[in-house]
Amino acid sequence: MFNDLDPLLHSQLRLAVMSLLISVESAEFTFLKEKTKSTAGNLSVQLDKLSEAGYIRVEKSFRGKKPLTTCSITKKGIKAFEDYVNNLKQYINK
């Protein structure tokens, strides 16, 4: 019997964002957009979903006059990502 994969992470863009954020201390919106090759609108929506679930922290500030969005993974997010990878292993080893 396999555990279900977390639906919040089992999506291409959200999984990509989480994989990036688990590898860095923090990342700006532009970095995530560039690495995932996503559109600003779609990325924004997915970040909101991850943030609402408490998987990531989104901080809004300013650099000079430009708005700056910085994201980082939370402890809850790290746990969810680890669980997701462990569940994934069961599918791979099937």
Add this chain to the structure above:
Amino acid sequence: MKDSENLSAQQSLDIITSMIDQAKGNVQRNSFYFLLWGWVVVLANLGMFTLSMLHYKHPYIVWTITIPAWLYTLYHSFKSSTDKTATSHFDRISAALWICYAICIFTLVVFGYKINYQLGPVILIVSVLPTFISGMILRFKPLMIGGIFFWIFGIIGFLLPTYMQSLAGAVAILCGYLIPGYMLKNKREE
């Protein structure tokens, strides 16, 4: 990237590995500091050795060339921190490590008179820590070997007469900073 939810296990795994790979980024950009400081300190050591051989009264005056290097380091690190769109775990640890190192060196220089300015070998031994640990974190062996060279030349420095210590320092920097620094730089250009 679309927001598809019909992922196979293999596709999920591919996304995870490719993104982690992307985020690894260019740790090699650190080569700049190794090359800058490598050359500055090699020149200072060789300059001090030459002035000592010429029996100049204050050969250590040559170390003032490190002042512009400090200023440029501060400017460069400030500029690259504002240009950077992601901060890696390594960036944070690395910054802490080298700031601690700089504080230690500064303290040693200020209180150098207490140990009769036998600073060369002491600084080489202190240099082992940030160099070796940076090599460990970057998983870059030449830098770890560079750290070991600092340790070896630190010991050699203690055994040499004072005027020869700066020569040991120059060779140590060549092995500890410059060679690994150029290897790191070339790795980036690959």
